[in-house]
Amino acid sequence: MSHDDGMRVRREVLGDAQVDRAITGTTELTGDFQELITRYAWGEIWTRPGLDRRTRSCITLTALIAHNHMDELALHVRAARNNGLTWDEVKEVLLQSAIYCGVPAANSAFAVAQRVRVEMGE
8 A cells, every 4th residue: 555545544544633743743753653654554454454444443442452552542532433433332342441451451441532522522
């Protein structure tokens, strides 16, 4: 996939405002990393036909919770909503993560999701 394909998917999933912030914040140090995630995460993985975006969002939320990446989790809770997950479905992913990732991680994830829900006005 090309950089342009990755950028299109990145914008569709994360939204223009988030991607614009990331691009605006790109420096000489971070430019190659931004290119890497655009080309490979968004251009190669998120465009594969084997899973739909809703399923990819569920997997991504769980992985971020498991590794305690709460800043990224907020970004991907928004992305999950963009990909069509309802708040009830987000809740179910977080509940499942309590069993497989740990209650403290899920507790933090619920706090992040609640903050995002309020920020989104939903």
